[in-house]
Amino acid sequence: MGEESRKLDVILFPFLAHGHMIPMLDIARLFVSRGAKATIITTTLNAPTVLKSIQNSQKLGAPIDLEIFPFSTRQVGLPEGVESFEQAIGLDMFGQFMAATDMLRSPLEQLLESRRPDCLVADMFLPWATDAAAKFDIPRLVFHGTSCFSLCAIEVLRLYPLNVPLSDDEVFFLPHLPGDIKLTRLQIPVEYRENFEGQFKRFMNRIGESEVKSYGVIVNSFYELEPAYADYYRNDLGRRAWHIGPVSLCNRNREEKAQRGIEAAVDEHDCVKWLDSKEPNSVIYICFGSMAIFSSAQLHEIAMALESSGQQFIWVVKGRGDIRENDQEWLPEGFEERMEGKGLIIRGWAPQVMILDHQAIAAFVTHCGWNSILEGISTGVSMVTWPLGAEQFFNEILVTEILKIGIPVGAKEWGKVGSVPLTVKQEAIEKAVRQIMAGEEAEEMRNRANRLKEMALRTVEEGGSSYSDLSSLIEELCSKSKGD
Numbered sequence: 001m002g003e004e005s006r007k008l009d010v011i012l013f014p015f016l017a018h019g020h021m022i023p024m025l026d027i028a029r030l031f032v033s034r035g036a037k038a039t040i041i042t043t044t045l046n047a048p049t050v051l052k053s054i055q056n057s058q059k060l061g062a063p064i065d066l067e068i069f070p071f072s073t074r075q076v077g078l079p080e081g082v083e084s085f086e087q088a089i090g091l092d093m094f095g096q097f098m099a100a101t102d103m104l105r106s107p108l109e110q111l112l113e114s115r116r117p118d119c120l121v122a123d124m125f126l127p128w129a130t131d132a133a134a135k136f137d138i139p140r141l142v143f144h145g146t147s148c149f150s151l152c153a154i155e156v157l158r159l160y161p162l163n164v165p166l167s168d169d170e171v172f173f174l175p176h177l178p179g180d181i182k183l184t185r186l187q188i189p190v191e192y193r194e195n196f197e198g199q200f201k202r203f204m205n206r207i208g209e210s211e212v213k214s215y216g217v218i219v220n221s222f223y224e225l226e227p228a229y230a231d232y233y234r235n236d237l238g239r240r241a242w243h244i245g246p247v248s249l250c251n252r253n254r255e256e257k258a259q260r261g262i263e264a265a266v267d268e269h270d271c272v273k274w275l276d277s278k279e280p281n282s283v284i285y286i287c288f289g290s291m292a293i294f295s296s297a298q299l300h301e302i303a304m305a306l307e308s309s310g311q312q313f314i315w316v317v318k319g320r321g322d323i324r325e326n327d328q329e330w331l332p333e334g335f336e337e338r339m340e341g342k343g344l345i346i347r348g349w350a351p352q353v354m355i356l357d358h359q360a361i362a363a364f365v366t367h368c369g370w371n372s373i374l375e376g377i378s379t380g381v382s383m384v385t386w387p388l389g390a391e392q393f394f395n396e397i398l399v400t401e402i403l404k405i406g407i408p409v410g411a412k413e414w415g416k417v418g419s420v421p422l423t424v425k426q427e428a429i430e431k432a433v434r435q436i437m438a439g440e441e442a443e444e445m446r447n448r449a450n451r452l453k454e455m456a457l458r459t460v461e462e463g464g465s466s467y468s469d470l471s472s473l474i475e476e477l478c479s480k481s482k483g484d
């Protein structure tokens with residue numbers, strides 16, 4: 001980047017959830033690596049995680065500034081110390097959490113007024129950010145964090161709601177979307193089912209409207225991955241969008257990959273040593289993102305399936321509080337002794353990007369959170385898809401039907417993010433795990449996944465489409481700020 005971009009001043013405001021904060025930190029690093037100045041906003045209790053990432057970035061000579069806003073828990077009835085979406089969801093306090101989040105608008109406006117940055121990149125869950133930025137004539141870019149395919153699917157469902165009552169498992173086609181995309185009523189989020197009214201639907205409408213009024217959208221994906229939907233989003237839905245991903249690829253060496261996100265519950269060196277002792281493409285990795293907490297009954301079913309599948313695995317298990325205290329509720333007796341050397345359980349946070357990048361990993365059982373999928377694509381692994389809620393059933397279609405690099409475990413019903421009841425039995429899990437690890441079909445999927453990985457690596461290098469999209473965005477923002 002030339003002289004101009006060095007002057008670009010970008011403020012980034014992620015939503016207070018790890019699945020949103022982590023990619024936004026990568027985006028900040030991307031801007032800085034291209035000569036811009038970047039500031040991340042977060043709240044007091046989220047500051048240590050952000051600070052860790054910022055310090056890593058600083059070591060690489062790419063400093064990012066931090067701006068800390070206080071989070072008003074008490075005024076909205078949230079317990080003290082609840083500053084992340086994951087915690088609020090666990091307490092079933094979505095409304096209160098969003099009310100406290102809305103109160104961040106005022107310190108944001110003060111910051112924008114005094115700092116007058118060239119641009120504000122704010123998460124989709126902060127729909128008021130467009131108007132806040134407009135007050136000071138600052139362009140606001142929206143960051144959703146999901147695939148372009150899901151952005152299109154959600155928007156067509158918002159614009160053309162289902163008006164006819166369908167039975168739960170009746171198949172329907174997503175209207176207008178290229179590719180004849182089939183879904184059942186139970187797979188789509190409740191707010192898009194016929195005649196549904198409620199707080200979350202009104203909120204999603206606010207998000208849709210604020211996106212239309214914003215300067216444009218930053219997408220963590222790359223054009224070649226989903227060209228039909230990138231074109232549909234731009235040409236048919238009329239969005240100005242820049243595809244700049246996979247953003248996780250800005251973490252280049254093992255240390256950076258291991259350090260991404262919050263502190264891991266496993267020593268990274270032990271983890272690598274364990275993986276180094278395995279043959280290439282011989283281990284399956286199981287992890288369901290930062291938010292989902294599985295019931296003991298469902299965890300038990302996964303354990304039984306992993307054991308009977310005979311496959312080697314790394315399984316990430318999360319719980320509320322210390323999961324180890326409840327081991328006897330979900331872990332079959334003697335499981336870890338029997339699995340010694342064959343399977344590794346990580347209780348808590350795993351260094352996911354580092355693990356996925358290891359040559360021993362062949363496949364990934366994922367809940368289809370978009371970061372996880374894109375990280376899987378960037379490392380060439382095939383997937384067993386197990387969507388739970390949010391937009392994950394759409395992402396599953398992209399992986400299994402469009403990209404053809406995954407097998408569905410057979411999850412049928414969209415659920416609320418957070419607690420996961422028992423829905424998928426041992427036999428189905430075992431079957432999918434065996435299918436993705438061995439046989440001709442598994443090999444073909446892995447080959448396709450590897451081709452996508454090569455494309456992903458190319459797209460973020462100079463001359464690649466994501467690299468060029470970020471260049472055009474930076475150039476456009478620079479010209480705008482100079483009044484060209």
Ligand SMILES: O=c1ccn([C@@H]2O[C@H](COP(=O)(O)OP(=O)(O)O[C@H]3O[C@H](CO)[C@@H](O)[C@H](O)[C@H]3O)[C@@H](O)[C@H]2O)c(=O)[nH]1
Nearest residue numbers: 019145146261289290291349350352369370371372390391
């Ligand atoms: O033990 C863990 C668990 C997660 N991660 C990282 O945390 C992120 C998790 O993101 P994602 O896979 O997208 O899952 P969620 O945390 O569930 O993400 C939420 O946000 C995503 C982006 O908007 C949506 O696609 C999902 O549906 C929504 O649940 C990824 O970068 C992972 O690498 C780790 O590093 N270690």
